[in-house]
Amino acid sequence: MEVDSPIGIIDSGAGGLTVVKEMLRRLPQEPIIYIGDNARCPYGPRPAEEVKEFTTEMVSKLSDMGIKMLIIACNTATAVALDDIRAQFPFPVVGVIVPGARAAVQGSRLGNIAVLGTAGTINSGAYEDAIRGFSTNSVVYPLACPEFVPIVESGQYHTEYASEVVERTLLPLADVPFDAAILGCTHYPLLQEHIAKHLPAGVQIISSAVETVRDVEAILQEKQLARQSNQPAEPVFYSTGEVDAFRLIVEDWLSIDGPDVRHIVL
Incomplete structure (x- = not known):
């Protein structure tokens, strides 16, 4: 090479x-x-x-x-x-999984980490495995976000519609005590402004990219x-x-x- x-x-x-x-x-x-x-x-x-x-x-x-x-x-x-x-x-x-997991473990004070990903990534358990490889005490809150990728691929990531979809998708995390969130799909940073707006204040957002x-x-x-x-x-x-x-x-x-x-x- x-x-x-x-x-x-x-x-x-x-x-x-x-x-x-x-x-x-x-x-x-x-x-x-x-x-x-x-x-x-x-x-x-x-x-x-x-x-x-x-x-x-x-x-x-x-x-x-x-x-x-x-x-x-x-x-x-x-x-x-x-x-x-x-x-x-x-x-x-x-x-892209191990680097993001490592950064989340390093950046989380509570050890409580949310993972936003596609259904395939979430169902695989790959982030949970990677995170626990760095910290067995971490608690992982996985959330599949199936509507995010189609929004990006259709070029709608700057729209109000995108913000509404993100808000609706993140509702299951509303009462979860996490302080770091991994964007577990490389499409998701294109939606980061919306994601940050609809996550609790102070949550560290980790881009695996x-x-x-x-x-x-x-x-x-x-x-x-x-x-x-x-x-x-x-x-x-x-x-x-x-x-x-x-x-x-x-x-x-x-x-x-x-x-x-x-x-x-x-």
Whole structure:
């Protein structure tokens, strides 16, 4: 693997752009190839075996493109496919669950942590396992938020409708004594302004995307794969779905004019 090779990022759709945003901020010199499986999004309600199949298809494409590292930016895919992908491919593979869990344990004074995620992620118990790997005393309050991803994928995340859906979805947490909340899906930071408004004051909101990129940076240094350049690299984006709609989200969320967005068939 060459240091100038790209880092691959995969997601069920647009959610992984939150990881890209943090990559552009912390590691702008690193080339990125992103695949969003918008045509088959969301992954949350799908059977685990189907998610594994879709994830492997995306990673195989990126492997053929010569990536030096992979970020599975989808929490659902991380929960069910991370170990399989690591066993199949030779490059380092980073998921988004363990970094978010670690940050939540470190940031919670009470040890009471809410996890917001897709049905697939919540049902897998992956965050509970990861959190208890860092602290056996932590209490976890998982909440599936099935309406969040469709709002983001349809570009409605700035709307009043989005705020209403978030408020309704978070009602089960109204009387729960937590002081940290993990955004356990990389789509959710696009709804963070609404989420913060409808959570109790003082709750620390943890973005798994931000924490994951910190881990990526450390692994690049450890394995001597960091690109030594002062020139920012231009990311390339692929979508299995409607390219123009995806381009609008890329432009809005990443503030990139004329991003390189292409269609891909898996």
